[in-house]
Amino acid sequence: MNRATLLLPILVLAIAGALSAIFIVDEREKALVLQFGQIKAVREDPGLYFKLPIIQEVVRYDDRILGLDVDPLEITPLDDRRLVVDAFARYRIVDVRQFRQAVGASGISLAENRIDTIMRAQTREVLGSVTSSEILSADRAGLAARIRDASRNEANSLGVEVIDVRLKRTDLPEQNLDATFARMRAEREREAADEVARGNEAAQRVRAQADRTKVELVSDAQRQAEIIRGEADARRNSIFAQAYGADPEFFDFYRSLAAYRQSLLAGNSTMIMAPDSEFFDYLKSTDVE
Template structure:
């Protein structure tokens, strides 16, 4: 290769190198600043193709999307001097690129740590002003809304970060307090169970006593009705017998004697009577004379 061709290749390489160092692209999901010798000369560069001074300007890119900060669960104290374990998360994004770079040097980990400290401090202050019931259920939404607004004011000015939302994932009691609460709840439920059993036993005794009373009354009334019916039946039978007897007293006496003979005499029985006894009057005379 001739010296002229070699020189042309070197010049072409230098042109390509300078060109590549002069043009840069910012994506839609990025925010960027331009530095000259470490000093910010342009902040919040719009997405697109841009030109810079090669080997002098330095471009710093940051994620412009909504990011999630998942904080470490913290042990916080309520106004009632009860400890709770609060697990929370925050949604945030870069609002002011210049302030963000000055506060964090563009380090996302450092930004997360600073934001986590602010979130933890805000939660501690808000929970310290509320009771355990308010933290768990009563004023939880109000607490999150108020804390998000106060954090936004602080982080936008100090860190260039906008906090979009702050939520508590869980509020748990420490193990020692959880055991105490569980024991108290168990004792309370046991007391209620004993009370319900006592009330049920008392009600059962009342129902059983009323059932026994009703049983006695029903049996007495049934016996009364049965005796009345039996008496009426006996009276009706006596009336029928009397009516039948009055129609033919002789025949009635004859049939009664025959029945007496049948029931009295059986195989092997011996009966000693006087021959002139009335018992044999129908044997001596068909008319019983």
């Protein structure tokens, strides 16, 4: 009984020691085996591993791609137009031994502080070498690539690879927005005024051309009408002359009847004429009943 009581704690301690000597590395992480703060082994492949109980410990690091939001910063491009830039970086720990030696026990927090410092410095350097128009144009992807390459070179000393850098936001500082908007509004109003002036000028040209065409058409129509009217009058006079030559007395009679019809219509003005006027010759004639 005493021997069983003694063996049970020893067995428990042996099992606990064996379990503490076993550790598993997940496929999403890398691990370092430390002994009194010194690196004894690097475990990068997933699987089951062993360590010395108590005197050795395991430190794990994420092997996935991590994201870092860089704090917004103000930059001054070549044209002295201040901008507020908000960047985003993606990085990965590629050398856990070098990473441990660079940041010590502080781990990810210290590494991200250093990456943030590197990113801010490189962002100022790259964007400060171009104009604000280039930063705000489609070329910003190329500028982000330049920031990534420069940051990658410096971050290699941390055992970290900067995979990508993106410029999320590029805005003017608040104190400059009103002045910029006012200038943009003035420019747009000037462009609108220019467009209106050009439109009015084009309209005047079209209107003048239309008026000229109208005058030409009306003048030509009137000329042709006068020609036709003259020809018709000449034809009428020729017919009258032929009719008069054929029977002058009948022609005079016909003309007098036409004059009576027009002058004696109801509603015509009153006529005052002498009784012996030639106008009434056919009315007074005894031959006409």
